[in-house]
Amino acid sequence: MKVLIVHAHPEPQSFSAAMCRTAVGTLAAQGHTVTVSDLYAQRFNPVASAADFAERRNPDYLNYALEQRHAQEGGTLAPDIRAEVDKVLACDLLILNFPIYWFSVPAMLKGWIDRVFVSGVFYGGKRIYDRGGLRGRRALVAASLGGREHMFGPQALHGELNGMLRHVLQGSLGYVGFDVLEPFYAHHVPYLPEAERAAMLEHWRAALGALDARPTLPMPSLDRFDDTFRPLAGA
Amino acid sequence: MKVLIVHAHPEPQSFSAAMCRTAVGTLAAQGHTVTVSDLYAQRFNPVASAADFAERRNPDYLNYALEQRHAQEGGTLAPDIRAEVDKVLACDLLILNFPIYWFSVPAMLKGWIDRVFVSGVFYGGKRIYDRGGLRGRRALVAASLGGREHMFGPQALHGELNGMLRHVLQGSLGYVGFDVLEPFYAHHVPYLPEAERAAMLEHWRAALGALDARPTLPMPSLDRFDDTFRPLAGA
Numbered sequence: 001m002k003v004l005i006v007h008a009h010p011e012p013q014s015f016s017a018a019m020c021r022t023a024v025g026t027l028a029a030q031g032h033t034v035t036v037s038d039l040y041a042q043r044f045n046p047v048a049s050a051a052d053f054a055e056r057r058n059p060d061y062l063n064y065a066l067e068q069r070h071a072q073e074g075g076t077l078a079p080d081i082r083a084e085v086d087k088v089l090a091c092d093l094l095i096l097n098f099p100i101y102w103f104s105v106p107a108m109l110k111g112w113i114d115r116v117f118v119s120g121v122f123y124g125g126k127r128i129y130d131r132g133g134l135r136g137r138r139a140l141v142a143a144s145l146g147g148r149e150h151m152f153g154p155q156a157l158h159g160e161l162n163g164m165l166r167h168v169l170q171g172s173l174g175y176v177g178f179d180v181l182e183p184f185y186a187h188h189v190p191y192l193p194e195a196e197r198a199a200m201l202e203h204w205r206a207a208l209g210a211l212d213a214r215p216t217l218p219m220p221s222l223d224r225f226d227d228t229f230r231p232l233a234g235a
Numbered sequence: 236m237k238v239l240i241v242h243a244h245p246e247p248q249s250f251s252a253a254m255c256r257t258a259v260g261t262l263a264a265q266g267h268t269v270t271v272s273d274l275y276a277q278r279f280n281p282v283a284s285a286a287d288f289a290e291r292r293n294p295d296y297l298n299y300a301l302e303q304r305h306a307q308e309g310g311t312l313a314p315d316i317r318a319e320v321d322k323v324l325a326c327d328l329l330i331l332n333f334p335i336y337w338f339s340v341p342a343m344l345k346g347w348i349d350r351v352f353v354s355g356v357f358y359g360g361k362r363i364y365d366r367g368g369l370r371g372r373r374a375l376v377a378a379s380l381g382g383r384e385h386m387f388g389p390q391a392l393h394g395e396l397n398g399m400l401r402h403v404l405q406g407s408l409g410y411v412g413f414d415v416l417e418p419f420y421a422h423h424v425p426y427l428p429e430a431e432r433a434a435m436l437e438h439w440r441a442a443l444g445a446l447d448a449r450p451t452l453p454m455p456s457l458d459r460f461d462d463t464f465r466p467l468a469g470a
Contacts, residue, residue, distance in 0.1 A: 010284045011297040046281060046342040049245045062246040063425060064336075065381075101299075101349050103406030104339065107281040111342030146300075150465055157364075157455055157464045164402045171338030171399050190298060220392055229392045230385055 001032045004091035008039040008098045008109040015189045015197060016144045020097045022201050023142070026208045035087055039108045045080065046111020052078045069120035077118065084116040093138045093211070094178065096168070099189075100145040103164040113172050122176040130221045132177020139178035140211070141168065142204070144186040161185060162217070174219040181214045236267045239326035243274040243333045243344040250424045250432060251379045255332045257436050258377070261443045270322055274343045280315065281346020287313045304355035312353065319351040328373045328446070329413065331403070334424075335380040338399040348407050357411040365456045367412020374413035375446070376403065377439070379421040396420060397452070409454040416449045 005023055009016040020036065027034050037044075050062050057070035071077045077085065088094060098109050105113070117123070122133045143165075152161040162169060162183065173180045184207050186200050207214065226232055240258055244251040255271065262269050272279075285297050292305035306312045312320065323329060333344050340348070352358070357368045378400075387396040397404060397418065408415045419442050421435050442449065461467055 010299065013296055040284065046346070048336070048341060048343075049275065061248055064245065101283070102345075102352065102410075103402040104345065106283060107342045107346030107349050108283075110337075110339065110345045111281070114336050114342050117337065148464075150463075155466055157460055157466075158406070159401070163398065164406050166394070167338035167399045167402060171393070175337075225392055228385075229383075231390055231392075 001027075001092045002090055003027050003032050003034045003093045003095065004037065004087050005034065005095045005097055006037045006039065006109065006112060008106050008112070010040050012041075014099065014144075015186065015200075016097060016099045018197075018201060019142055019144065019186065019204055022204055023095060023097065023208055026205050030209070035091070037084060037087060037112075039112055044108060044112060046108050046114070048111065048114045052081065052115065054078070065119040068118045069124065072118050072120045081115050081118070084112065085118055085121060088116065088134070089121070091137065093140065094173075095140045095142055096173075097142045098144075100143050100165075103158070103161075105168060113168075117172065117176055126222065126227070127177075128175050128222070129177065129219055130223070132175060135177035135179075137178050138181055138211070138216075139173040140181040140214075141165065141173075141183035142186075143183060144189040146188060146190050148188045169217055170219060174217070180217045180219065181211065182217060236262075236327045237325055238262050238267050238269045238328045238330065239272065239322050240269065240330045240332055241272045241274065241344065241347060243341050243347070245275050247276075249334065249379075250421065250435075251332060251334045253432075253436060254377055254379065254421065254439055257439055258330060258332065258443055261440050265444070270326070272319060272322060272347075274347055279343060279347060281343050281349070283346065283349045287316065287350065289313070300354040303353045304359065307353050307355045316350050316353070319347065320353055320356060323351065323369070324356070326372065328375065329408075330375045330377055331408075332377045333379075335378050335400075338393070338396075340403060348403075352407065352411055361457065361462070362412075363410050363457070364412065364454055365458070367410060370412035370414075372413050373416055373446070373451075374408040375416040375449075376400065376408075376418040377421075378418060379424040381423060381425050383423045404452055405454060409452070415452045415454065416446065417452060 005020055007020040024034050024036060048064050053067045053071055055074065055076045057067055096109065098105050127133055151157045154160065169180050184204060224232055240255055242255040259269050259271060283299050288302045288306055290309065290311045292302055331344065333340050362368055386392045389395065393399065404415050419439060459467055
């Protein structure tokens with residue numbers, strides 16, 4: 001299996017960075033090929049802008065998705081985007097490894113999605129969800145956060161954490177066709193004693209050893225919708 | 236009323252930019268004072284990193300929220316962050332005006348939240364939701380998107396759009412104490428003929444003229460939770 005880990009934490013000694021290293025070591029020991037995009041270390045540019053397109057389909061008005069499609073077709077995607085697109089297309093499993101900032105990914109990782117999930121490759125027209133460009137691949141969110149487990153759930157303070165991250169799990173990964181595995185969350189990390197952090201890394205290692213048994217999240221199927229994406233009668 | 240509009244679109248001729256200008260004109264004509272943070276025009280830096288802190292509480296290990304709190308207390312917040320914090324603290328109404336990228340805000344705006352929603356000012360310890368630092372202020376999301384209205388809803392393809400944006404509406408704006416108004420969504424914008432775009436801007440103008448009648452979204456109340464954020468019996 002080829003694995004791409006996209007890691008986005010500004011502190012190399014962080015627990016999130018330790019999770020990244022644990023994943024590299026564990027997966028490599030299983031015989032998998034692992035590639036890491038360490039976005040802070042790469043000084044990745046997260047800002048989608050006109051500067052991404054050397055040759056414009058419409059130089060007078062920027063529609064980012066249309067220019068992505070044009071650049072993809074013409075082979076003029078910016079080199080930093082092209083490199084990340086190729087890494088994703090080469091992988092069987094994508095792991096997004098990050099600290100939760102504001103119940104979402106850090107801007108650094110959001111910008112990786114904005115710029116790398118290219119129209120015409122990852123999705124396009126009716127090619128979304130179970131017809132998305134990345135179908136047949138798996139994705140796993142591995143996130144650390146300050147909040148405790150009891151703060152999340154149907155009756156809990158913040159509601160469901162998977163619900164907070166639905167824009168990533170369904171709206172980004174599921175949308176482009178990934179089978180999205182149940183996320184791995186490391187709760188309360190900044191406040192844990194060292195022994196509990198070590199135990200959490202062991203849980204993570206065990207989860208990585210049992211990916212085939214890990215449940216996938218339910219996603220919409222286009223079989224239930226017509227050509228204009230309206231629900232089919234009886235579906 | 237003092238209004239801050241935070242606008243994040245890379246194309247100055249976009250419909251989103253027209254929404255921003257419409258809001259400035261409409262609200263100013265009503266006698267309000269309007270400030271705009273045009274993040275792309277400002278070349279705002281969306282990347283939270285160690286570079287944000289000239290004087291570190293802990294130079295050996297970056298905990299971003301702790302360094303924010305330290306910088307806030309010591310008066311050493313980075314000037315670009317301080318300027319945005321002050322604009323937010325001066326406003327009665329915050330409008331986030333943006334195109335929806337991947338069922339969320341563009342990375343540019345996510346980074347504004349990551350860097351500007353400073354621990355110790357916007358929130359801290361138990362000061363969240365109805366005890367958040369920004370309570371008494373209102374916030375409104377004004378977003379354009381490609382999807383059509385029928386693609387969103389309980390039985391629709393993508394589910395509820397407010398649900399996709401829960402990390403912003405509840406997890407960011409509600410979390411720091413804003414009364415969050417029902418969002419204004421401009422659907423299907425890239426595909427609309429000019430007349431329908433003009434009609435949409437009129438709807439937007441009308442919405443801005445009736446903000447006091449606009450419903451607010453339900454948010455958690457800390458009255459229903461104990462000191463550890465567990466639900467109170469019977470609450």
